[in-house]
Amino acid sequence: xxxxxxxxxxxxxxxxxxxHLTAPSVVPGTARAAFLTAFHRxxxxxxxxxxxxxxxxxxxxxxxxxxxxxxxxxxxxYSSVYATLGNDITKGLELALGEADNRVAGREFVVLKQxxxxxxxxxxxxxxxxxxxxxxxxxxxxxxxxxxxxxxxxAHDSKTFMIIxxxxxxxxxxxxxxxxxxxxxxxxxxxxxxxxSWMAGPEGLRRVSxxxxxxxxxxxxxxxxxxxxxxxxxxxxxxxxxxxxxxxYQPYLSRLAQEDTQAVFVFFAxxxxxxxxxxxxxxxxDKRFPLYASGFLVESSVLQAQGEAALGIKTSMxxxxxxxxxxxxxxxxxxxxxxxxxxxxxxAMQGYDTGKVLLQALRKTGGNTSDKAALRKALxxxxxDSPRGPFRFSGSHNPIQNIYVLQVVKGGHxxxxxxxxxxxxxxxxxxxxxxxx
Ligand code: PHB
Numbered sequence: 001x002x003x004x005x006x007x008x009x010x011x012x013x014x015x016x017x018x019x020h021l022t023a024p025s026v027v028p029g030t031a032r033a034a035f036l037t038a039f040h041r042x043x044x045x046x047x048x049x050x051x052x053x054x055x056x057x058x059x060x061x062x063x064x065x066x067x068x069x070x071x072x073x074x075x076x077x078y079s080s081v082y083a084t085l086g087n088d089i090t091k092g093l094e095l096a097l098g099e100a101d102n103r104v105a106g107r108e109f110v111v112l113k114q115x116x117x118x119x120x121x122x123x124x125x126x127x128x129x130x131x132x133x134x135x136x137x138x139x140x141x142x143x144x145x146x147x148x149x150x151x152x153x154x155a156h157d158s159k160t161f162m163i164i165x166x167x168x169x170x171x172x173x174x175x176x177x178x179x180x181x182x183x184x185x186x187x188x189x190x191x192x193x194x195x196x197s198w199m200a201g202p203e204g205l206r207r208v209s210x211x212x213x214x215x216x217x218x219x220x221x222x223x224x225x226x227x228x229x230x231x232x233x234x235x236x237x238x239x240x241x242x243x244x245x246x247x248x249y250q251p252y253l254s255r256l257a258q259e260d261t262q263a264v265f266v267f268f269a270x271x272x273x274x275x276x277x278x279x280x281x282x283x284x285x286d287k288r289f290p291l292y293a294s295g296f297l298v299e300s301s302v303l304q305a306q307g308e309a310a311l312g313i314k315t316s317m318x319x320x321x322x323x324x325x326x327x328x329x330x331x332x333x334x335x336x337x338x339x340x341x342x343x344x345x346x347x348a349m350q351g352y353d354t355g356k357v358l359l360q361a362l363r364k365t366g367g368n369t370s371d372k373a374a375l376r377k378a379l380x381x382x383x384x385d386s387p388r389g390p391f392r393f394s395g396s397h398n399p400i401q402n403i404y405v406l407q408v409v410k411g412g413h414x415x416x417x418x419x420x421x422x423x424x425x426x427x428x429x430x431x432x433x434x435x436x437x
Contacts (some may be wrong), residue, residue: 191403219241318403
């Protein structure tokens with residue numbers, strides 16, 4: 001405001017650039033004084049004009065930038081087997097942004113949402129549209145590993161930051177890592193590698209049968225499990241890979257029933273997790289072979305539908321809703337308050353942390369999203385007090401975190417709940433093999 005009033009005061013409404021004044025070589029007496037006054041006035045005017053010509057557009061520009069929203073393009077499943085996962089991530093993210101009044105450094109968040117289903121082609125199409133047409137500042141997603149792999153090149157080539165709130169695809173924080181890709185959840189290796197040694201060690205198991213959906217995450221999960229289970233003296237009796245969209249596990253359970261195995265270890269999530277646990281119990285296999293898994297099998301969003309069929313199942317995971325620390329208590333309470341008493345799932349927690357990391361990084365850059373190097377650094381150095389414990393990224397942009405062993409026991413609001421019974425690994429960092437940035 002100040003420059004404007006100065007301008008009108010000295011300029012008197014005339015445009016100084018149209019006024020020319022040349023100093024004569026000799027200027028006598030009063031004429032000299034008058035000349036100097038006029039010269040000073042004119043000089044001030046020209047100076048102010050130049051000053052304003054530079055400052056005003058910049059000022060207007062920064063105002064325009066301040067008003068420009070930070071665009072987030074959510075590429076998440078809102079249908080198919082992982083629909084609850086996508087919805088919960090969205091809710092967790094919205095909780096975190098809401099806690100900051102949906103803005104950062106004077107910029108408002110605009111959240112665009114598109115349903116990626118569990119389809120890599122659809123995920124890539126949405127990501128491309130978000131990048132090219134909507135010009136999003138961040139891609140947030142996806143849930144499934146094969147969808148994440150399909151989106152990688154679009155994010156990397158366009159230098160669009162992609163924050164993965166779930167998909168564990170190992171290569172994305174290993175040989176296919178990128179300065180623009182960060183993950184707030186886990187690598188597929190993380191929950192499984194420690195569980196192999198736990199089952200061969202404290203659980204004393206030697207013969208185990210394995211099952212997981214037939215796609216990238218299923219393959220990587222079981223491979224990480226074997227990586228520690230076999231060297232520890234364990235033997236894999238069988239490996240079965242039902243289709244990701246399979247709803248009838250009967251043929252797979254029948255095969256298990258014939259096996260000379262001691263336990264079954266699986267990875268299933270979302271609606272597949274509900275169906276698998278109920279059918280396993282129905283087949284009476286729970287009485288013969290104790291069921292082990294990653295925590296996705298019985299996390300809070302599926303546990304209600306599973307009920308007592310889930311009792312006794314032991315899993316490995318980087319968080320449990322029953323964790324007793326101040327950040328988790330606060331998170332669970334505010335989530336329940338915002339979403340009508342609903343308990344947060346692991347996916348909601350990951351969505352929440354995604355929001356927290358984003359907010360912290362953008363506060364550090366003063367809301368600037370165009371200086372990619374500064375934003376990358378701000379993300380890389382983010383440290384948050386996550387409900388899972390202190391959170392920071394590894395050099396390949398994957399969380400360093402504890403992996404707990406949980407067991408479904410009686411108790412809690414559903415009558416069954418996940419209780420932490422041990423720690424399989426502390427501050428576990430994905431090896432990040434082959435990541436060069
Ligand atoms: C994955 O595809 O990476 C994935 C999906 C669901 C989960 C965990 C991992 O619960």
